[in-house]
Amino acid sequence: MSIDKLFIQDFRNIASVSVDLNQDLNFIIGDNGSGKSSLLEAIFYLGHGKSFRSSKADNLLMHNKLSFTVSAKTQSGAQLGVRKGFFEHLNLSEIRVSGEKQTKFSALAKNIAVQVITPESFKLFFGGPKQRRRFIDLGLFHVKHGFSDHWREFTRIHKQRNACLRTKTDLASLNYWSDVFATSSEQIAQYRAAYVEQLTKELSFWLKIMLPKVSDDIVIQYLQGWNSKRTLLEVLSQYRDKELAAGYSLYGAQKFDVRFVLNGTSLDNQLSRGQQKLFLLALTFAQAQLIAREKRVKPILLIDDVGAELDIHSRALLNNAIAEITCQVVVTAIDKTAVAQLVPKEDNYKMFHVKHGKLSVISE
Numbered sequence: 001m002s003i004d005k006l007f008i009q010d011f012r013n014i015a016s017v018s019v020d021l022n023q024d025l026n027f028i029i030g031d032n033g034s035g036k037s038s039l040l041e042a043i044f045y046l047g048h049g050k051s052f053r054s055s056k057a058d059n060l061l062m063h064n065k066l067s068f069t070v071s072a073k074t075q076s077g078a079q080l081g082v083r084k085g086f087f088e089h090l091n092l093s094e095i096r097v098s099g100e101k102q103t104k105f106s107a108l109a110k111n112i113a114v115q116v117i118t119p120e121s122f123k124l125f126f127g128g129p130k131q132r133r134r135f136i137d138l139g140l141f142h143v144k145h146g147f148s149d150h151w152r153e154f155t156r157i158h159k160q161r162n163a164c165l166r167t168k169t170d171l172a173s174l175n176y177w178s179d180v181f182a183t184s185s186e187q188i189a190q191y192r193a194a195y196v197e198q199l200t201k202e203l204s205f206w207l208k209i210m211l212p213k214v215s216d217d218i219v220i221q222y223l224q225g226w227n228s229k230r231t232l233l234e235v236l237s238q239y240r241d242k243e244l245a246a247g248y249s250l251y252g253a254q255k256f257d258v259r260f261v262l263n264g265t266s267l268d269n270q271l272s273r274g275q276q277k278l279f280l281l282a283l284t285f286a287q288a289q290l291i292a293r294e295k296r297v298k299p300i301l302l303i304d305d306v307g308a309e310l311d312i313h314s315r316a317l318l319n320n321a322i323a324e325i326t327c328q329v330v331v332t333a334i335d336k337t338a339v340a341q342l343v344p345k346e347d348n349y350k351m352f353h354v355k356h357g358k359l360s361v362i363s364e
C-alpha cells in the first residue's frame, strides 16, 4: 500500500521528518550527503526490516542516539511503525500495525511492498546470485499466496538436512531428510517457475517502453537449483558423497538462479551500463506491476540518484514508464535538471528539497 504520511526520527542524519507524500510521484532533491538516500532507506526499512546499503542496523541509528523510529500511514489508513532501540548492546525492535504489537517484520511487509533501485543495484544484480534470488523471492512473497509458508517449511527442512550432512553420524536420518527436502524443493521450484513465466510476460511490456530496440530478444532463463532433466532425489543420491564431504546441501531449491539472456548470451556483457540500468528498471517495474495487480495494493518504488548512468534520452524513456505504472514512485536526484524529463505536465506530483536531513516542499 502506498504511503500517505511518513514520520522518521533519529535515522542516520534525519533527526525528525514528518511529511505528506504524493500518492503517485515524489521527487527528493539535495546535494551529496544531504540525506536523500537515508530517506529512501527509512521507507525501505519499513518494508523489509533492513537497509539496502548496510547489513548492520546500528549504522542506521543517528550518532549519539539510543533508538530510531520510522512510521507511516498508508493510503488504506493502516498505521505501520517500527522503533529500533539499542540499549547496552541489546537490540530491541518494536513493530506495530495499526496499534497492535507484532513480533515479525513480515507483519509490516504484508501491508507494503517496497522495491529500490540504486546506482549500485545493477552491479550487484549482475554479480553473484544473491540479489537475483532475493528479487525473485520478494515477488513470490507478494504475488503467490502460500509461497511464504512453503518457503518457511523448506528452510526448516534444509537446516535439518544440513545438520545431518555436517555431523555425518546418522545416515538413516539423512535419507529421511533427503526425501522431504526433495519434495519441498520440487514444490518451491514449481512456484518459482510459474512466477518467472508470469514475470517474463510482464517484462516484455516494460521493455517495449524502456529498451524498445532489444525488447523482443531478451529471455529470462530459470535455473531451478539442480539438473532439470532429473529428479532432485536422483541427483542427491548420485552426489551423496560429495555433499557429505562438503557438509551441506549442494543442490536444491536454495541454489536457484535466473539468467537474463540477449540473443543467446548473457545480457550484461552486451548492454551498456545505462542500458543495463534501464533493463533493471524495466524488470523492477514489471515485478511492481505484478504485485499491484495480484495484491490490489500500490507498491512503492524507490529510485535513488536517477541521474546516475541515465542520459536525457533514457530519462525520457523512464518518464514514459513512470506515467504507465500503478505505483507510488519516489525519485532522488542531486539537482532539478536531473529530473526535468520526469516531471509530469499535470500537477500530480510533489517535489521536496533535502538539506542536513531536513525536508522542505518545493512544489505540489
Ligand SMILES: Nc1ncnc2c1ncn2[C@@H]1O[C@H](COP(=O)(O)OP(=O)(O)OP(=O)(O)O)[C@@H](O)[C@H]1O
Pocket: 011, 012, 013, 014, 030, 031, 032, 033, 034, 035, 036, 037, 038, 039, 059, 060, 061, 062, 063, 334
Ligand atoms: N548514523 C549516522 N548518524 C548521523 N549521520 C549519518 C549517519 N550515517 C550517515 N550519516 C550522514 O548522513 C548524511 C546523508 O547520507 P546519505 O547517504 O543519505 O546522503 P545522500 O543525500 O544520499 O548523498 P549522495 O548524493 O552523496 O548519495 C551523510 O553526510 C552521512 O555522513
